[in-house]
Amino acid sequence: MKPKPKVYLVGAGPGDPDLLTRKALKVLESAEAVIYDRLVPAEILALASPAAMLVYGGKRQGEQDLVQAEIFDHILRLAASCNVIVRLKSGDPTVFGRGGEELRFLTEHGLDVEVVPGVSSATAALALTGVPLTYRGVAASFAVVAGHRQNILTIDWAAHAGIDTLVVLMGVENRELIAESLMRAGRPASLPVAFIERASMERERFVESTLGEMAAGMVEVEAPAVLVIGEVVRKRVPIGAAAEAGARK
Ligand SMILES: C[S@@+](CC[C@H](N)C(=O)[O-])C[C@H]1O[C@@H](n2cnc3c(N)ncnc32)[C@H](O)[C@@H]1O
Structure with a gap:
């Protein structure tokens, strides 16, 4: 039986990869899929496991609700096949950017979620x-x-x-x-x-x-x-x- 998938809601910090936490780096290295926001730079994505699927989840101007629904959909679909999913947000995941809504949605859908705080x-x-x-x-x-x-x-x-x-x-x-x-x-x-x-x-x-x-x-x-x-x-x-x-x- 496939183990219960885990979603990490991770803060990527302000941009410099050296400002990632050790825990953020650890989960990126073990991720099977990473859904990342617009402000997360390529240097940080490059630290993810080479096997990880990278999915852009940045909001398009004026279409924030639509994109948010797509992200929710995507994470639920990924959870059917992946064990470790990283939802990577700039700064700290609970400061703006709908991190709180994502945490609520994912737990309400039965997923095991852990928040990895970031440098805001x-x-x-x-x-x-x-x-x-x-x-x-x-x-x-x-x-x-x-x-x-x-x-x-x-x-x-x-x-x-x-x-x-x-x-x-x-x-x-x-x-x-x-x-x-x-x-x-x-x-x-x-x-x-x-x-x-x-x-x-x-x-x-x-x-x-x-x-x-x-x-x-x-x-x-x-x-x-x-x-x-x-x-x-x-x-x-x-x-x-x-x-x-x-x-x-
Ligand atoms: C949706 S909010 C996300 C905030 C993020 N969760 C945090 O804790 O930093 C996006 C805003 O954060 C600020 N921001 C994020 N990273 C930044 C950076 N490296 N330099 C300056 N402003 C930044 C800007 O004001 C930007 O419009």
Whole structure:
């Protein structure tokens, strides 16, 4: 009888293969199938067992629900023939990207699931570029916010304006609206902000500005990027690849 299949919901970290956990590497090496997301780089996929079937599960713009249904379908079909399936997501699998929904779906369908936590871009992007997430006397609280339209139009910005450090994922496209919303909620135009583009990957870039400039459309930046808003940006000690590139806007 075929053993019960096991699905590992694995975090791939922000991109640099050296930021994978040992456990993530171990399960990749034993995987028979890997279903991976858009932000997982080829260097990490190359660490999977050469025998593993690699399946792209990235979301297509505007078709997220359809693709999610396809992924669910795919995992269930793979479970009929494979014993070890890796569902590989960027960063930490429980931070955005529907990791929680996938965990619920798979367990509800009787699969044995284990979560392998990953290094989230929400903290790693700052750490890699020398921005402290908290700083004694400057920032004692932080929050991570989804910057996609659906969230930023419904979020309670007044509540978030009281948090010292705001980290926004998926916020590149709506950066002006995010800045306007925070200024309306009482944050000053002079508040420092920074984008960390492609953290830990080739062409990592650090772009520093202010909330006012961001609201005025003066910040040029490309996804994927982590946006950090708060006084901690002034406490940055420039380190990492982005410091060498020395970008400002
Ligand atoms: C769907 S969310 C997934 C987040 C992921 N689970 C995590 O913990 O990092 C995708 C967003 O994460 C951020 N992101 C992920 N990897 C990144 C990287 N290497 N550099 C900058 N931003 C990154 C970007 O804001 C991107 O739009």
